[in-house]
Amino acid sequence: MAVCPLRSLAKTVVGSSLLWAWGFLCYLSPVLFPSGGAVSASTGLEYGFFASQAAVVVFAVAVIAVSRRRALVLGRWAFFGAAALIALTTVALVAALRIGALGVVVCCGIVDGICVSLMGVAWGARYSLGSHTIRPLVVVSFLLAYLVYLVVAHMPQPWSAFIVLMLPIGSWALWANDAAARHELSSEVFPAGDDGASSMPGELTAGSWEAKVLPWRPIGVLVAAAFIGNLMASVIMGWAYDAVDSLFYGGVVVCACIATMSLVPLATDRNVLSVGSVYRITLTFTAVGLVAIMVFDGAGVPVGGALVQGSAFFLQVLVFLIITQSTQEQGLSPLLAFSVGQALISAVVFLGNVLGKQVYALFGSGGFVLDVVCGCGLLALFFMLVARASSTEGRPVGHDAAGRPFSVVAQGAKEQGAGSGDDAARAVGSVADASEALMQQRLDRFVETYGLTKREVEVLRYLVRGRSLPYIADVLFVTTGTVKTHTVHIYRKLEVNARQELLDLFEGKQ
DSSP, X not given: OOSSOHHHHHHHHHHHHHHHHHHHHHHSSGGGSOSSOHHHHHHHHHHHHHHHHHHHHHHHHHXXXXXXXXXXXXXXXXXXXXXXXXXXXXXXXXXXXXXXXXXXXXXXXXXXXHHHHHHHHHHHHHHHHSOGGGTHHHHHHHHHHHHHHHHHTTSOTTHHHHHHHHHHHHHHHHHHHHHXXXXXXXXXXXXXXXXXXXXXXXXTTOSBOOGGGSOHHHHHHHXXXXXXXXXXXXXXXXXXXXXXXXXXXXXXXXXXXXXXXXXXXXXXXXXXXXXXXXXXXXXXXXXXXHHHHXXXXXXXXXXXXXXXXXXXXXXXXXXXXXXXXXXXXXXXXXXXXXXXXXXXHHHHHHHHHHHHHHHHHHHOSXXXXXXXXXXXXXXXXXXXXXXXXXXXOXXXXXXXXTSOBHHHHHHHHHHHHTTTTHHHHHHHHHXXXXXXXXXXXXXXXXXXXXXXXXXXXXXXXXXXXXXXXXXXXXXXXSOHHHHXXXXXXXXXXXXXXXXXXXXXXXXXXX
């Protein structure tokens, strides 16, 4: 099985970027506004945006609640329905903004929040199914979405509104085409529906549903920084609300700059994408924006506000990237992981913007108030940088199955063999052979006791050695999603729920 065919990667990047671009264009640009009265239309659309963010949180809570009672199964038509509803709400938003129907705008926001969450999970699952080399493409997809935004936002109506209408349909079409092309390869490992071969594989629900294994500390730091960024952006927008459209536009330009800077190292090594370095770049942009506002007052708001707004946007990309990595390595269900990830992002966007408006309403729009808020933001971001630097994203790659650094293991072997020469080497080889023989005996017993398939035994061999899912996928030349599903099948047959339970059971079979 090919790990990441080029055509499939192209569909993934373009298809997901169309979905991201729709969100920017529909709620963060004036392309749907009627001619004249753009400020009032922007205010009405803001309520729809807040309703959509709240709906994302409710969707995640519902997924978690339902999954505790029964297994979730999603058919391919659920995603077509979601894309169709997004397109219909786009038309409804245009009409509602023209007649000032705020209730319709809010209802459209609720529908969009649920449907976009579902489509976001679908694309998140696709990114988590490949090996670790696919992760940088998450940033590429957002960069492409920013470029689409910058082009379409300046097109005349009705062409701009028509393109926004077609974006979710195009995103679904590319996802469905890619899923259908992979169906023959993945149908053997992903559970199918009652209609057998015609059903899409259940790649969204396959995997572990243990949310506790998510990297909560790194995510928490990014979420806290995103909250501060959204709060600052909300206060700044309240200070210069007439220029809100230019702030959004400038913010997307800043996002494109950060994405480009984060992708520069890939020119020399395509596997290098440090979330920590991108995080520091993002905070630097935020700090520069806040300082510009403090130094130049009103004159610095257009540029400084755009820097703060864009940085807040891009922190959400980093959360999505960490969720992708965690889903790959921990074998989580994409429906769980990305629902939770999107809910966290939406919650901080909602709370940050609402609290920022309250700050503006309570203390006014004076220059001193803005300076104090920006100063507090700088101080908070400094602590966020320190917290991110001290957080860990999991065990370093250079460790053996027991958690010891390879350098320590190598040093121990060197010390043991220093005075023994060939005898030490033969002794080490004998121990390795005996260990491998014992491993094979245990595996044979597991096959006989639990009815494991040949492929499941291969995966189990690496699981009990502490290898991560991407590592196993690279060794076996399959996707991480395939290894994830084999792991789920192994857990079910062995009636265990976690890696430690698997290790305890395996070590007890002597």
